[in-house]
Amino acid sequence: MGSAKGFPLHLSPPQVLVLGFAGVILAGALLLMLPVSTASGRGTDFLTALFTATSAVCVTGLVVVDTGTYWSTFGQVVILLLIQVGGLGFMSMATFFFVIMGRRIGLKERLLIQESLNQLRVAGVVRLVRAVLIFTVLTEGTFALILALRFSLDYGWPKSLWLGLFHSVSAFNNAGFDLMGGFRSLTGYASDPVVNLSITTLIILGGLGFATVMEIYRYPRTRRLSLHTRLVLRVTGLLILGGSFLFGLLEWGHILKDLPLHGKILASYFQSVTPRTAGYNTVDIGQLYPPTQFLIIILMFIGASPGSTGGGIKTTTFGLMSVTIFSLSKGKEDVELFRRRIPPWQVYKALSVTLLSIGLVTLVTMILSITEGGNFLAALFETTSAFGTVGLTMGITPALTPVGRVAIILTMFAGRLGPLTLAYAFAQRRRKTMVRYPEEKIMVG
Amino acid sequence: MGSAKGFPLHLSPPQVLVLGFAGVILAGALLLMLPVSTASGRGTDFLTALFTATSAVCVTGLVVVDTGTYWSTFGQVVILLLIQVGGLGFMSMATFFFVIMGRRIGLKERLLIQESLNQLRVAGVVRLVRAVLIFTVLTEGTFALILALRFSLDYGWPKSLWLGLFHSVSAFNNAGFDLMGGFRSLTGYASDPVVNLSITTLIILGGLGFATVMEIYRYPRTRRLSLHTRLVLRVTGLLILGGSFLFGLLEWGHILKDLPLHGKILASYFQSVTPRTAGYNTVDIGQLYPPTQFLIIILMFIGASPGSTGGGIKTTTFGLMSVTIFSLSKGKEDVELFRRRIPPWQVYKALSVTLLSIGLVTLVTMILSITEGGNFLAALFETTSAFGTVGLTMGITPALTPVGRVAIILTMFAGRLGPLTLAYAFAQRRRKTMVRYPEEKIMVG
Ligand SMILES: [K+]
Ligand SMILES: [K+]
Numbered sequence: 001m002g003s004a005k006g007f008p009l010h011l012s013p014p015q016v017l018v019l020g021f022a023g024v025i026l027a028g029a030l031l032l033m034l035p036v037s038t039a040s041g042r043g044t045d046f047l048t049a050l051f052t053a054t055s056a057v058c059v060t061g062l063v064v065v066d067t068g069t070y071w072s073t074f075g076q077v078v079i080l081l082l083i084q085v086g087g088l089g090f091m092s093m094a095t096f097f098f099v100i101m102g103r104r105i106g107l108k109e110r111l112l113i114q115e116s117l118n119q120l121r122v123a124g125v126v127r128l129v130r131a132v133l134i135f136t137v138l139t140e141g142t143f144a145l146i147l148a149l150r151f152s153l154d155y156g157w158p159k160s161l162w163l164g165l166f167h168s169v170s171a172f173n174n175a176g177f178d179l180m181g182g183f184r185s186l187t188g189y190a191s192d193p194v195v196n197l198s199i200t201t202l203i204i205l206g207g208l209g210f211a212t213v214m215e216i217y218r219y220p221r222t223r224r225l226s227l228h229t230r231l232v233l234r235v236t237g238l239l240i241l242g243g244s245f246l247f248g249l250l251e252w253g254h255i256l257k258d259l260p261l262h263g264k265i266l267a268s269y270f271q272s273v274t275p276r277t278a279g280y281n282t283v284d285i286g287q288l289y290p291p292t293q294f295l296i297i298i299l300m301f302i303g304a305s306p307g308s309t310g311g312g313i314k315t316t317t318f319g320l321m322s323v324t325i326f327s328l329s330k331g332k333e334d335v336e337l338f339r340r341r342i343p344p345w346q347v348y349k350a351l352s353v354t355l356l357s358i359g360l361v362t363l364v365t366m367i368l369s370i371t372e373g374g375n376f377l378a379a380l381f382e383t384t385s386a387f388g389t390v391g392l393t394m395g396i397t398p399a400l401t402p403v404g405r406v407a408i409i410l411t412m413f414a415g416r417l418g419p420l421t422l423a424y425a426f427a428q429r430r431r432k433t434m435v436r437y438p439e440e441k442i443m444v445g
Numbered sequence: 446m447g448s449a450k451g452f453p454l455h456l457s458p459p460q461v462l463v464l465g466f467a468g469v470i471l472a473g474a475l476l477l478m479l480p481v482s483t484a485s486g487r488g489t490d491f492l493t494a495l496f497t498a499t500s501a502v503c504v505t506g507l508v509v510v511d512t513g514t515y516w517s518t519f520g521q522v523v524i525l526l527l528i529q530v531g532g533l534g535f536m537s538m539a540t541f542f543f544v545i546m547g548r549r550i551g552l553k554e555r556l557l558i559q560e561s562l563n564q565l566r567v568a569g570v571v572r573l574v575r576a577v578l579i580f581t582v583l584t585e586g587t588f589a590l591i592l593a594l595r596f597s598l599d600y601g602w603p604k605s606l607w608l609g610l611f612h613s614v615s616a617f618n619n620a621g622f623d624l625m626g627g628f629r630s631l632t633g634y635a636s637d638p639v640v641n642l643s644i645t646t647l648i649i650l651g652g653l654g655f656a657t658v659m660e661i662y663r664y665p666r667t668r669r670l671s672l673h674t675r676l677v678l679r680v681t682g683l684l685i686l687g688g689s690f691l692f693g694l695l696e697w698g699h700i701l702k703d704l705p706l707h708g709k710i711l712a713s714y715f716q717s718v719t720p721r722t723a724g725y726n727t728v729d730i731g732q733l734y735p736p737t738q739f740l741i742i743i744l745m746f747i748g749a750s751p752g753s754t755g756g757g758i759k760t761t762t763f764g765l766m767s768v769t770i771f772s773l774s775k776g777k778e779d780v781e782l783f784r785r786r787i788p789p790w791q792v793y794k795a796l797s798v799t800l801l802s803i804g805l806v807t808l809v810t811m812i813l814s815i816t817e818g819g820n821f822l823a824a825l826f827e828t829t830s831a832f833g834t835v836g837l838t839m840g841i842t843p844a845l846t847p848v849g850r851v852a853i854i855l856t857m858f859a860g861r862l863g864p865l866t867l868a869y870a871f872a873q874r875r876r877k878t879m880v881r882y883p884e885e886k887i888m889v890g
Contacts, residue, residue: 376822
């Protein structure tokens with residue numbers, strides 16, 4: 001690891017990010033261990049607290065204890081703060097405090113923010129953070145009110161406001177935590193248009209990536225969308241449409257059977273949006289057909305867009321690989337997209353992120369299938385969910401063995417930081433090759 | 446598809462190969478439908494005959510009826526011929542007949558052979574075919590005798606010779622068909638050194654690729670190994686060693702429990718070699734732990750080396766992708782291996798082969814998990830086995846539904862021709878790009 005100049009202890013930006021995230025998780029775990037954090041007033045063991053804090057900071061949503069009934073309101077507030085810090089990235093939060101405290105933000109802080117938000121350029125990152133924060137507060141606030149109005153039909157007023165705020169923040173940050181009790185997630189609202197459309201809109205806005213949202217916001221004036229944004233929109237649209245269609249096709253006469261027509265359509269749409277990588281569910285995931293569960297695994301693996309609150313290998317990585325195959329099959333030497341050429345090292349990077357991710361999921365699935373016994377598909381599902389920071393489960397999370405819990409904790413952490421930070425570690429240490437070796441071919445495939 | 450000049454009906458070499466394979470399969474299926482082909486003297490339905498012929502020509506070894514008891518000796522001879530034609534590639538066979546009939550072999554035939562053997566150069570392909578045939582006959586003959594001697598301890602003499610020949614040809618061609626009866630494969634010989642070492646040596650020799658074997662054979666004189674051969678040897682060695690170690694580790698106290706020490710070691714070694722992509726087994730695959738079955742799925746997916754009788758995405762594809770990740774993580778712009786630079790289009794090709802293969806396996810697994818119900822891991826295993834032309838099964842093949850049978854037939858066909866022919870279709874149609882678009886970056890991962 002090359003050390004950047006001037007950082008404390010000579011840490012590179014990826015290293016600072018890793019330590020920062022770890023620090024926030026540990027602080028959160030300690031808070032959650034306190035008796036005041038639980039509804040029962042008893043303390044919580046370290047592994048359970050660590051699991052919950054990691055799941056919150058990594059905006060995953062996998063839980064070993066039920067969020068709505070196990071934790072006190074204080075504990076839930078801690079979880080919500082961890083989600084917000086984890087979702088925006090702790091550097092954005094730190095910048096926010098720098099700004100309101102009137103401190104000057106130097107180049108090294110800017111480099112860290114760039115890393116934290118996965119941006120291509122250093123210029124304008126502070127302005128970006130300000131815009132991100134305004135956008136976040138406005139969006140979360142608006143939908144918190146809409147959801148609170150809806151929940152007020154079922155609950156009293158202060159409770160409804162808290163439910164609206166919690167689920168709005170959790171959905172926008174693609175965290176997937178819920179307060180409905182009994183590990184039920186949003187299954188009580190499978191046919192409800194307000195909850196379905198509010199939550200999916202929050203998920204999609206949070207998952208597009210801030211830079212993309214900004215570009216779309218400015219589009220009426222600029223009349224220009226970057227290659228990145230066009231790819232994000234194309235892939236996101238195709239995955240949501242294709243996913244909804246396939247889910248409906250597979251489950252129409254099964255899990256969707258008893259829902260009214262609009263409920264069938266809403267539930268198909270919801271279950272197509274949520275694997276990328278929100279983690280709420282309005283139908284019981286464990287009761288789906290295996291092919292549907294497999295479809296969800298694929299969607300979870302692809303995930304959201306870069307520089308967003310979501311995880312997975314990212315839409316652009318998936319899109320770039322599809323484009324590579326397409327360009328190659330047309331006999332082109334360059335990888336081309338929307339009349340632009342993609343540099344080879346970017347294609348290599350997409351490939352590396354994907355293969356490292358496949359390797360990680362394979363390894364952890366193998367560990368879980370040893371330690372947890374039983375259903376292989378459930379192990380693959382749980383691992384992919386943790387890697388993609390999704391939070392959906394076929395139901396095995398609360399019963400995980402200690403080794404399984406630790407494996408999932410590490411996978412959530414690697415999933416939140418890995419593809420992003422590993423990729424940036426690659427990109428930053430890229431240097432001109434001094435010696436260029438002669439080419440030689442290999443027979444492939 | 447660009448059509449090459451001068452081929453009959455203006456077919457490109459990949460198209461000729463696809464039609465040729467399909468023709469051989471169809472002819473084989475018709476022969477197997479005859480009453481004379483079965484032990485019972487009754488005819489066989491078309492789908493069963495087609496499944497068996499496809500499995501033989503694609504050197505897969507998945508069977509819906511037991512080879513040793515269902516088919517007559519005539520039927521078994523037909524199967525053995527289909528294996529030999531399919532294993533060497535039908536163009537090598539055609540060349541062989543051209544040669545012995547003294548006919549001149551023109552450029553277009555040479556192009557086809559090059560395609561059929563997945564060679565990088567046209568020059569010397571006819572000499573290569575001659576060497577391949579000699580090498581094949583010598584190897585198969587030698588081990589047929591060794592195995593016949595071993596089988597003579599358990600069977601009478603003409604029977605032992607037939608068993609020796611059949612299993613030698615089937616192992617060298619990585620076909621995995623056996624005559625032991627009751628779908629038992631070689632489980633009766635789990636601790637037998639002669640059978641274990643003969644069969645694994647045949648599998649490895651057949652799976653290295655003819656060009657690689659020739660290079661190693663000439664090495665004492667030339668003192669040079671190509672980049673290709675060095676990569677093949679490195680990856681093959683690592684996979685066999687790593688696979689044996691992991692298999693032993695997982696199954697030592699389970700499926701290997703009742704074997705003597707040397708039997709434990711032999712069985713671990715055998716079960717590490719056979720998924721790549723021979724298809725014999727000496728322990729019951731359906732009884733292994735799920736993590737072990739998953740390990741075998743991974744080995745089956747990687748498969749053998751290019752220009753061999755084996756399938757899968759190939760060792761070089763796997764190796765090239767690992768090297769790409771390694772080069773990238775060292776911050777290099779080029780992909781480098783053994784002090785050689787790999788051209789970007791080769792990396793793209795490896796990537797495309799792998800991703801298309803993952804896509805195919807994913808799709809067929811989804812189909813099987815719909816049509817066959819039940820165990821997801823068994824569906825994934827069966828699909829990967831068919832795609833990699835391996836022939837191992839967790840036991841669901843004989844009970845496949847008609848839709849499942851057709852899906853597996855198409856997967857075996859695509860697996861035998863696909864990665865190879867698709868890849869060559871890519872490579873041949875590669876042309877200089879006329880317009881080079883400006884570069885633009887995308888956020889990845
Ligand atoms: K999530
Ligand atoms: K085979």
